[in-house]
Amino acid sequence: AKELGRGRFSFFDFSINEKNQRLIKVKQALRSAIESSEYRLVYQPKVNPHQCVLTGYEALLRWNSQELGMVSPDEFIPIAEESGEIEKITDWVIRRVAMDKQYSAHLRHANIAINISAKQFKSDSWVNTLRIMHDSSELDVASITVEITETALIDSFEVTLEQLLTVRGLGATIAIDDFGTGYSSLSYLKKMPIDYVKIDRSFVQDIGIDPDDQAIVQTVIAMSHALDIKVVAEGAESAEQIDFLKSKQCDEIQGYYYSKPIELADLDSFILQL
Ligand code: C2E
Ligand code: CA
Ligand code: CA
Ligand code: CA
Numbered sequence: 001a002k003e004l005g006r007g008r009f010s011f012f013d014f015s016i017n018e019k020n021q022r023l024i025k026v027k028q029a030l031r032s033a034i035e036s037s038e039y040r041l042v043y044q045p046k047v048n049p050h051q052c053v054l055t056g057y058e059a060l061l062r063w064n065s066q067e068l069g070m071v072s073p074d075e076f077i078p079i080a081e082e083s084g085e086i087e088k089i090t091d092w093v094i095r096r097v098a099m100d101k102q103y104s105a106h107l108r109h110a111n112i113a114i115n116i117s118a119k120q121f122k123s124d125s126w127v128n129t130l131r132i133m134h135d136s137s138e139l140d141v142a143s144i145t146v147e148i149t150e151t152a153l154i155d156s157f158e159v160t161l162e163q164l165l166t167v168r169g170l171g172a173t174i175a176i177d178d179f180g181t182g183y184s185s186l187s188y189l190k191k192m193p194i195d196y197v198k199i200d201r202s203f204v205q206d207i208g209i210d211p212d213d214q215a216i217v218q219t220v221i222a223m224s225h226a227l228d229i230k231v232v233a234e235g236a237e238s239a240e241q242i243d244f245l246k247s248k249q250c251d252e253i254q255g256y257y258y259s260k261p262i263e264l265a266d267l268d269s270f271i272l273q274l
Contacts, residue, residue, distance in 0.1 A: 026076055029067045030085050034092055038065055041096055042261035043107065045272055046232060046254045049246045052274040056111030056145065058254060059097055060261050061089070081119040090116060090126050098139040106267045113145035113175065118152035121160045127167055134170045142171030145196070150182030153192060161192060168193050175232065180216060189227055196252075197224045201235025204255070208240045218248050225249070 033039055043057040063071045080086040093114055101107045120126055133139035146167055152160050153176070164174055175196035176189075180203055189197070199220055206213035221231045233245050236255030245253055262270055 023079060025068065026071065026079050027083050027085075029065045029071075030076060030080055030083065033063060033065065034088060036066060039063055039089075039092060039096075040264070041093065041100060042263055043100075043112070043267060044254055044261040045259045046113075046252050047258050047272070047274065048251065049242060049253050054110075054272055054274075055252050056113065057107065058113040058147070058261075059093060059100075059115075061093060061115075077117065081117050086117050086120060087123060087125050090114075090120060091129050094126070094129050094133065094139070097144070098133060100264055101139070101143075104264060104267050106270070109143070111143050111145055111173065113147050115147045115177065116152075118149045118155060121148075121152045121156050121163060124163065127163045130167055130170060130172065140171075141167065144171075145173040145175050147175045147177040147198065149177045150179065150188070153188045154183065157188075157191075164193050180220060186223065186227075189224070189229060194229055196230045196232055198232045198234055199250075201255075204233050204235045204241060204245075205237070207244045208238070214244065217245070217250075221248050221250055 040062050041059045042062055043059055045057055046055045047053070048055050061073050061077075063073070063076055065071055077086070080089055097112050097114060101110075101112070116126055130139070130141055130144070134141040146164075148160075148164075168174060173195045174193055175198050176194055177198050178200045179197045181200045197220065199217055203213045203217050203220075207217060208214075217233070224231045230251040232252040232254060233241075233250050234254045236242055236245060236253050236257045238257060241255075242253060242257055258274070259270075259272060
């Protein structure tokens with residue numbers, strides 16, 4: 001690609017053209033993904049490292065597109081947010097979690113975290129889905145954790161507050177995802193009904209490498225505890241990271257060190273080594 005200066009590209013820039021074509025393809029393929037049964041959920045364990053017990057799972061979306069093969073959620077979720085398709089996807093995720101809980105003895109009584117996109121907080125559809133499933137006893141919402149990013153707190157404070165109070169009223173647990181990567185101030189944590197802060201992997205992965213990141217992790221844990229909020233660290237891969245997090249009283253840990261996300265069919269025979 002020939003760059004002509006900041007933000008300016010030559011007319012014949014194939015890389016941008018290719019990116020656009022991929023984007024259009026993904027956007028199109030997303031439209032038929034639900035009816036073609038191309039999605040599934042995988043489940044990654046969360047662990048209390050002090051008591052060495054499993055505390056629940058995070059449900060993570062996988063898309064095996066007939067047309068494009070496996071597409072990473074890091075690629076298609078932002079596109080689905082842009083196109084509005086994300087509402088249907090989240091609806092599908094909530095319903096599938098309820099079905100998977102029926103299927104798997106392991107999941108049935110476990111707490112399951114689901115991801116709600118920040119872009120969805122302008123609509124009540126995800127709240128309504130949870131309410132309907134709660135009222136019809138299809139899903140025990142008290143066993144659901146809702147993971148939202150800091151952006152949702154900032155972009156639409158009032159609406160988000162009301163939605164979080166509603167789902168919390170149904171028994172759901174609330175977690176702030178990717179904590180530390182956004183721009184939320186401490187005051188949001190105090191004003192919002194938040195049970196958990198989830199420290200982003202980018203900080204956790206540099207434990208033992210970057211003293212600044214260690215200081216951030218330690219501070220987030222101390223600050224959250226002072227506000228009576230629990231802490232989950234995500235993306236822990238090494239024993240050294242686990243030891244550090246434990247010594248700083250991190251409440252729960254999720255990461256490859258314990259387990260990668262697990263296919264539904266493998267869950268009931270899966271034994272977590274703790
Ligand atoms: P996230 O919510 O921060 O999820 C954690 C991501 O980190 C997952 O990637 C997980 O597989 C990965 N991970 C966990 N432990 C480790 C580790 O020790 N090392 C490494 N390298 N990675 C680890 P995944 O499944 O690819 O999802 C990426 C992102 O896509 C998620 O980040 C989330 O933002 C989004 N996403 C996934 N499923 C959904 C969904 O159902 N709905 C929405 N709205 N977003 C989703
Ligand atoms: Ca998450
Ligand atoms: Ca994250
Ligand atoms: Ca993320």
